[in-house]
Amino acid sequence: MKNYQTLLYSKNGYSSMCLANMMLSIQQGERIPTVQEFSVKIGLARGTIQNALKFLIDQNAIELESRGHLGTFLKKKNMRALFGFAGIDSIVGVMPLPYSKRYEGLATGLITGLENQYDIPMSLAYMRGAQNRIAMLMDGRYDFAIVSQYAAQGIIKNDKAKIRIVKSFGRQSYLANHILLLHDKNANGIRDGMRIGVDKDSVDQMKLTEKVCKDYTVEFVPMNYNNVIDFVVKGEVDAAIWNEDELQDKALDINYIEVNSDHQADTEAVLVVKRENETMFRLLDEIISVETVLDTQRLVMEDKISPSY
Numbered sequence: 001m002k003n004y005q006t007l008l009y010s011k012n013g014y015s016s017m018c019l020a021n022m023m024l025s026i027q028q029g030e031r032i033p034t035v036q037e038f039s040v041k042i043g044l045a046r047g048t049i050q051n052a053l054k055f056l057i058d059q060n061a062i063e064l065e066s067r068g069h070l071g072t073f074l075k076k077k078n079m080r081a082l083f084g085f086a087g088i089d090s091i092v093g094v095m096p097l098p099y100s101k102r103y104e105g106l107a108t109g110l111i112t113g114l115e116n117q118y119d120i121p122m123s124l125a126y127m128r129g130a131q132n133r134i135a136m137l138m139d140g141r142y143d144f145a146i147v148s149q150y151a152a153q154g155i156i157k158n159d160k161a162k163i164r165i166v167k168s169f170g171r172q173s174y175l176a177n178h179i180l181l182l183h184d185k186n187a188n189g190i191r192d193g194m195r196i197g198v199d200k201d202s203v204d205q206m207k208l209t210e211k212v213c214k215d216y217t218v219e220f221v222p223m224n225y226n227n228v229i230d231f232v233v234k235g236e237v238d239a240a241i242w243n244e245d246e247l248q249d250k251a252l253d254i255n256y257i258e259v260n261s262d263h264q265a266d267t268e269a270v271l272v273v274k275r276e277n278e279t280m281f282r283l284l285d286e287i288i289s290v291e292t293v294l295d296t297q298r299l300v301m302e303d304k305i306s307p308s309y
Helices: 013-024 033-041 045-059 079-086 100-114 128-136 149-158 203-211 224-236 246-250 278-287 291-299
Strands: 062-068 072-077 092-096 122-126 144-148 163-168 176-182 195-198 221-223 239-243 255-258 270-273
Touching: 013 033, 013 045, 013 072, 013 079, 033 045, 033 270, 045 062, 045 163, 079 224, 092 100, 092 128, 092 239, 100 122, 100 246, 100 291, 128 144, 128 149, 128 163, 144 149, 149 203, 163 176, 163 246, 163 278, 163 291, 176 203, 176 224, 176 246, 176 278, 195 203, 195 224, 221 224, 224 239, 224 270, 239 246, 270 278
Parallel strands: 092 122, 092 144, 195 221, 195 239
Antiparallel strands: 062 072, 144 270, 163 270, 176 239, 176 255
16 A cells, blocks of 8 residues: 555644545545534634645545535545545454354455455454453454354443444354253253353353253353363363354264254354444445355355465
């Protein structure tokens, strides 16, 4: 990407950066705010706003069209230039650890989907637990997070974090199904007195565990989600909710039963951003194709392409 920093180190650099961010959130063909409205939103003088608009026009970042009493409209915008002037030099997201082919496919699909004509470097970080990923998103460590639809709905409903969903990738884009692992080869479900592994940082695992155990007297054993299989196999816990994909990928011989979640929202991946970050919402909504992500995920799962993330 062209280096725009020198141009921003000018008298009107701050106002140009603010306007570039706002222009990224405006679609081509939409009416833009008036100079007075920009002035109120940004908190700068009208003359400074006018100079900043002229700067972006002169740098071919935007092209405006006046329609008289209807106002001024954004006729064209140069996304690459606007990113530079807005100070957006990379996009960083966070998703679950890619321990299954489905997650590897999702990560590969996201990277493919975010490779765009704007030359914005994009990278992914990996972290267990939807609660942890959302916390880091809200802290500004990441621009977006991948969680299940189920987790996102619960967080939005409880207003634990101010997030909004940008893209939903459909049923079984997150995982095939949740299952209940059982240490006893002859067990067929939860029984009173069992020790059940639960990871409080995983919204899906915790809620589904509470659901399957609601009619029984059991002991909940705190644990790291990544240790579930090992703990169940060794008998350190009697049962735990887990992701069916890993058992299928590794052909593990462990007793399990399927968990009926009734809604399937726990199997759907969604991409979320901070509710207040309108620029990132518009940006990701524009450049990420759900179809591209899902096609790439499918090809990885079918071993037709190698995962690359």
